[in-house]
Amino acid sequence: MKTKKxxxxxxxxxxxxxxxxSASAQTINGTLDDDEKSGNTEVNARIEAAAxxxxxxxxxxxxxxxxxxxxxxxxxxxxxxxLSCDVTATQIKNFSKKQAVKVCVKDSTSSxxxxxxxxxxAEDPFKIKYDIYNHxxxxxxxxxxxxxxxxxxxxxxxxxxxxxxxxEGVTQKVTLVLNQKALYxxxxxxxxxxxxxxxxxxxxxxTIGS
Amino acid sequence: MTExxxxxxxxxxxxxxVTVVAIILILIxxxxxxxxxxxxxxSQPTPSNGVVGKISDDWDTGIEEETSPEKTxxxxxxxxxAEMKSNDTSLNISIGNPKSNTCGFYATVKxxxxxxxxxxNFLKPGSGLTSIPVSQKLNKGEYKAVVCYECVTLDxxxxxxxxxxxxxxxVVK
Numbered sequence: 424m425k426t427k428k429x430x431x432x433x434x435x436x437x438x439x440x441x442x443x444x445s446a447s448a449q450t451i452n453g454t455l456d457d458d459e460k461s462g463n464t465e466v467n468a469r470i471e472a473a474a475x476x477x478x479x480x481x482x483x484x485x486x487x488x489x490x491x492x493x494x495x496x497x498x499x500x501x502x503x504x505x506l507s508c509d510v511t512a513t514q515i516k517n518f519s520k521k522q523a524v525k526v527c528v529k530d531s532t533s534s535x536x537x538x539x540x541x542x543x544x545a546e547d548p549f550k551i552k553y554d555i556y557n558h559x560x561x562x563x564x565x566x567x568x569x570x571x572x573x574x575x576x577x578x579x580x581x582x583x584x585x586x587x588x589x590x591e592g593v594t595q596k597v598t599l600v601l602n603q604k605a606l607y608x609x610x611x612x613x614x615x616x617x618x619x620x621x622x623x624x625x626x627x628x629x630t631i632g633s
Numbered sequence: 634m635t636e637x638x639x640x641x642x643x644x645x646x647x648x649x650x651v652t653v654v655a656i657i658l659i660l661i662x663x664x665x666x667x668x669x670x671x672x673x674x675x676s677q678p679t680p681s682n683g684v685v686g687k688i689s690d691d692w693d694t695g696i697e698e699e700t701s702p703e704k705t706x707x708x709x710x711x712x713x714x715a716e717m718k719s720n721d722t723s724l725n726i727s728i729g730n731p732k733s734n735t736c737g738f739y740a741t742v743k744x745x746x747x748x749x750x751x752x753x754n755f756l757k758p759g760s761g762l763t764s765i766p767v768s769q770k771l772n773k774g775e776y777k778a779v780v781c782y783e784c785v786t787l788d789x790x791x792x793x794x795x796x797x798x799x800x801x802x803x804v805v806k
Contacts, residue, residue: 475716475804476726476763478694483706486736486784486794513708514696524711531796579798621793625779626711627800 473516480524481514482586484624488540488599490553493618495606505561506599510624512586518628523587525629526595528555528571529580531621536576540601540620549614553601557583560598570600579625587631685723685764688754692729692761707784707794708734712801719773719805722766728753728780729761736794737785742767744803745777757787771805778803 473479485508496502510526518524530538538555542548554570571581584595606614694710708731715726730738738756742765743749751765779798785791 473696473713475714476712476724478696478710478727479713480711481694481696481708481731482711482797483708484795484797486705486707488795509706511706514694516696531793579800622795623798624709624795625798625800626709628711628713 472518477516478514479516479628480512480518480586480626482524482526482624482626483509483511483513485509485597485622488553488620488622490540490599490601490618493551493601493603493606495609495611495614496603499607500604502603503562503565504601504603506601507559508597508599509594510584510597511594512590512592515586515588515591518588520588521631523585523590523629523631525585525627526583527577527580527625528583529576529623529625531623537572538599538620538622540618542614543617543619545616549609551601551605551618553599553620555581555583556598556600557595558598559596560600565600579627580623583624585629686762686766687764688756688760688762690760692727692732692759692763694729694731695727707736707797709782709797709799710780711799712780714802714804715778716804716806717767717771720770722770723764724750724767724803725764726780727761727763728765730756730758732759734758735787737787737791739783739785741781741783743779743781745779750778755791771803773805776803776805 488506490504490506493504494502512524515524529536532541533539538553539550540553541550554572556565556568556570558564558568560568571583574581583597586593586595694708710727710729710731712726715724717724724742726742728740728742730736735758737758738753740751740753740756741749742751748769750767750769753762753765777800779800782797782799784794784796786794
């Protein structure tokens with residue numbers, strides 16, 4: 424009889440302990456605090472910035488520099504060819520108001536800070552300079568603006584634009600301008616052919632005001 | 634006769650006790666095992682989405698698109714920070730080629746001083762990885778680093794296009 428009682432007590436105690444451990448092994452979310460009991464509910468929201476290693480933003484850059492077929496001018500006068508393109512803040516994840524994506528641009532190969540397209544498949548390739556404007560320029564308004572190369576060149580290139588918080592979808596108009604005057608009086612046999620050039624866009628998150 | 638009955642009763646009591654004790658032990662071990670497993674699961678670091686260095690064909694930027702994707706141009710991912718420990722030989726960073734692109738990528742992770750930590754194989758649109766092997770361990774500190782995205786045409790011979798450098802801060806703890 425005593426044995427049976429003892430065994431019953433042991434089983435009951437073990438089952439009670441097992442139940443307690445099982446409950447503590449699960450995650451219990453939410454707590455009931457005094458505010459909730461009284462009916463005042465504070466609703467909080469937290470906007471999470473990108474975690475370390477996650478993509479924080481996406482910028483869309485132009486894929487190539489292609490001025491098409493160039494014309495050798497008959498006189499030594501300006502003959503600009505314009506190539507319009509865009510740089511867009513495609514996605515920006517929860518930037519604070521003080522944060523911005525800074526976009527700089529530089530030529531991928533030149534050493535003098537200028538932008539060139541270079542003759543392909545030539546022993547002594549001919550290079551043609553072009554300028555970049557962070558505006559929509561044409562023959563009528565180009566005199567109002569200065570090319571990026573007039574600004575200070577940093578190790579990351581010339582500052583093209585910045586996209587701050589809330590700029591998702593915003594587009595920066597960019598114009599590449601090549602003056603065909605560079606071809607004037609050149610031997611066509613020497614300069615004929617295909618030309619190519621590439622740019623490097625450098626992006627970084629900056630704190631406005633720093 | 635009475636003695637025999639008592640002996641039989643004692644034996645059966647013993648059997649009962651042994652059985653009960655065995656059941657109790659089994660219960661304790663199984664519950665304890667559940668507790669230990671849960672604790673271990675919580676203490677393990679959150680695994681990266683993929684194997685270190687393994688390129689997935691189902692990579693995306695992880696940012697919900699609120700605007701329609703650009704139809705022209707090349708989408709370039711950018712970063713704020715990435716973290717690793719000083720003894721780590723891998724870095725959790727989501728590197729890849731957004732699926733709406735129509736060009737290929739070669740991604741290189743470099744420090745400001747030119748030290749190359751990782752260079753990827755060809756990444757077609759939609760390909761990427763979330764954990765990269767690094768070529769060397771780093772001391773504790775903060776480093777200026779870049780993911781260099783060399784963009785090329787999809788068809789051979791992979792003609793170079795405009796490229797990009799996404800700067801970020803590498804924190805080594």
